[in-house]
Amino acid sequence: MVTEDSDTRIVTPRRLGGRIPLILLSVAALVFPWVFEDAHTQHVLIMIFIYGLMALGWNIIAGYCGQISLGQAIFFGIGAYSTSFLFANFGITPWIGMLFGVAVSLVVAVGIGLPTLRLRGHYFAIATLVIGEITQTIFINWEYVGGATGIWIPIVWDNPWYAFQFHDSKIPTYYIGLAFLTGGLAFTYWMERSKLGLYFRAIRDEPDAASSLGVDLGRYKLLAFMIAATFASLAGSQFAQYILVIDPDTVFPLLLSILIVLMTMLGGLGQIWGPVVGAAVLLPISEATRIYFGGQGGAEDLMIYGFLIVIISVFYPRGLFGLMERLIKRRDNAGS
Amino acid sequence: MLAVNYLNKSFGGLQANQNIKFEVAEGEILGVIGPNGAGKSTLFDLVTGFEKPDSGDVLFLGKSILGLRPDQINRLGIGRTFQKLKPFPQMTVEENVMVGLMQHVSQMNEAREEAHRYLEFVGLIDKMSVYAHGLSTGQRKRLELARAMASRPKLLLLDEVTGGVDQKTVPELVSLVERLRTEGTTVVLIEHNMKVLMSLADHVVALHLGQQIAYGRPKEIQAHKQVIESYLGASYA
Numbered sequence: 001m002v003t004e005d006s007d008t009r010i011v012t013p014r015r016l017g018g019r020i021p022l023i024l025l026s027v028a029a030l031v032f033p034w035v036f037e038d039a040h041t042q043h044v045l046i047m048i049f050i051y052g053l054m055a056l057g058w059n060i061i062a063g064y065c066g067q068i069s070l071g072q073a074i075f076f077g078i079g080a081y082s083t084s085f086l087f088a089n090f091g092i093t094p095w096i097g098m099l100f101g102v103a104v105s106l107v108v109a110v111g112i113g114l115p116t117l118r119l120r121g122h123y124f125a126i127a128t129l130v131i132g133e134i135t136q137t138i139f140i141n142w143e144y145v146g147g148a149t150g151i152w153i154p155i156v157w158d159n160p161w162y163a164f165q166f167h168d169s170k171i172p173t174y175y176i177g178l179a180f181l182t183g184g185l186a187f188t189y190w191m192e193r194s195k196l197g198l199y200f201r202a203i204r205d206e207p208d209a210a211s212s213l214g215v216d217l218g219r220y221k222l223l224a225f226m227i228a229a230t231f232a233s234l235a236g237s238q239f240a241q242y243i244l245v246i247d248p249d250t251v252f253p254l255l256l257s258i259l260i261v262l263m264t265m266l267g268g269l270g271q272i273w274g275p276v277v278g279a280a281v282l283l284p285i286s287e288a289t290r291i292y293f294g295g296q297g298g299a300e301d302l303m304i305y306g307f308l309i310v311i312i313s314v315f316y317p318r319g320l321f322g323l324m325e326r327l328i329k330r331r332d333n334a335g336s
Numbered sequence: 337m338l339a340v341n342y343l344n345k346s347f348g349g350l351q352a353n354q355n356i357k358f359e360v361a362e363g364e365i366l367g368v369i370g371p372n373g374a375g376k377s378t379l380f381d382l383v384t385g386f387e388k389p390d391s392g393d394v395l396f397l398g399k400s401i402l403g404l405r406p407d408q409i410n411r412l413g414i415g416r417t418f419q420k421l422k423p424f425p426q427m428t429v430e431e432n433v434m435v436g437l438m439q440h441v442s443q444m445n446e447a448r449e450e451a452h453r454y455l456e457f458v459g460l461i462d463k464m465s466v467y468a469h470g471l472s473t474g475q476r477k478r479l480e481l482a483r484a485m486a487s488r489p490k491l492l493l494l495d496e497v498t499g500g501v502d503q504k505t506v507p508e509l510v511s512l513v514e515r516l517r518t519e520g521t522t523v524v525l526i527e528h529n530m531k532v533l534m535s536l537a538d539h540v541v542a543l544h545l546g547q548q549i550a551y552g553r554p555k556e557i558q559a560h561k562q563v564i565e566s567y568l569g570a571s572y573a
Binding site for chain 1: 384386405406407408410411415416418422423424425426427431434435436438439444483484486487
């Protein structure tokens with residue numbers, strides 16, 4: 001029987017099937033590269049991990065805290081450039097470069113966030129979009145870091161863990177990506193159940209009410225932006241070490257910022273697994289269109305993304321995870 | 337506890353508050369009345385930092401709170417509800433109340449347990465797992481009250497606590513406000529229901545077109561000529 005409250009009661013993890021699906025998923029992720037040894041399939045999974053991590057960060061600033069940033073590529077690019085530049089020019093291990101990238105991203109996030117997070121609604125989105133474009137232009141014209149050509153990371157065969165380069169197999173990169181993604185998911189899980197998550201969601205839902213209850217809007221919005229920047233920077237560093245050649249068009253484009261928005265919207269905004277589900281759906285489509293259309297194409301994946309987003313927005317505004325919740329409620333109601 | 341000193345606020349050519357002056361003593365209930373557009377909610381916004389006054393001062397516990405942000409004012413001990421209800425719709429009723437509590441407790445479990453006490457107080461404990469967007473207007477009013485109480489204010493500003501709810505719910509909300517006073521919370525109450533206001537308030541401020549036209553005990557306000565003309569009507573004379 002459908003009760004009055006059936007659509008408004010929360011779906012608990014128990015109703016989502018408990019921990020069993022999570023354990024099965026973890027086991028599947030761990031054995032995957034040994035079962036599917038095909039390099040291309042592993043490549044797609046690595047890209048899902050990298051973009052999924054970046055989208056997880058965007059989900060925190062936008063999905064949980066309600067601030068739509070369209071400039072996350074700034075931090076992806078900073079992460080990519082930090083590791084690449086330090087390794088190519090000074091031989092510094094990308095692991096240190098990764099931390100340096102996070103530090104620079106945090107400083108830049110504060111610099112951007114302090115003035116722009118005061119803006120409400122679309123104005124913050126517009127400001128981050130414009131700053132993202134400016135950043136790309138700066139890097140295109142900044143010869144010291146390679147200008148429009150970018151940076152070619154020197155190929156190193158010995159000591160792959162120091163150089164964060166694995167030329168014999170994609171498996172180490174796969175597990176590194178998986179570890180970072182798992183870390184991002186674990187952080188989101190913890191955050192959702194902490195004061196931080198409570199405050200973020202309160203700011204998203206009703207900033208005035210949150211403020212009237214003692215929540216410092218500026219402080220917590222900035223914190224969310226810094227977390228998102230950290231995730232994007234870590235993803236950018238991994239991307240650079242995986243691809244080994246970066247330029248401003250690859251790591252700073254607006255399209256990248258838009259792509260992670262689409263991933264999160266598709267999977268489920270403000271849902272822990274939403275960005276990962278979105279990445280897992282959209283990236284294979286992107287890869288498939290790239291392979292199928294090759295150099296003749298270029299925007300087919302975007303057309304498919306657009307179509308999916310329209311369908312999801314109209315019929316399932318809470319994304320694929322919202323759809324799953326709805327199906328579970330329907331099952332529960334049918335059973336009761 | 338609260339002293340409002342010659343507060344002025346205008347929006348363009350509209351004078352929303354003009355030389356408003358009154359005091360609220362600890363433990364009392366002050367009523368604020370006036371027709372729509374009289375400047376009552378603006379007064380709340382000025383006291384709680386959502387708007388900045390053009391001139392004048394607001395003292396809380398003897399210190400000026402002018403220029404502070406709403407969250408800073410709340411942490412000093414002033415809570416409020418809104419005329420246009422502002423629940424956190426995508427959060428559960430329990431989580432709504434926990435937001436106000438987190439400045440006082442460090443553990444989520446502790447906050448959850450205390451939230452249950454406030455939800456019992458307002459009669460919403462059976463709705464604690466429901467998303468706030470699924471509540472009726474009367475339930476949302478109770479939720480706003482519980483949420484504001486959870487920030488443990490010394491002074492609570494309630495904006496039309498009985499507005500828009502059915503007649504059956506009004507006495508329940510009135511008894512909640514009475515219990516607040518019993519438990520030592522000072523209350524400033526904007527209220528259109530005169531029966532409710534006159535039974536609860538120790539003092540009443542009457543506003544009309546942004547001006548303070550009267551301040552006194554409920555009986556005095558009921559007999560005040562200008563208040564009768566501009567707001568109460570002849571039946572209260």
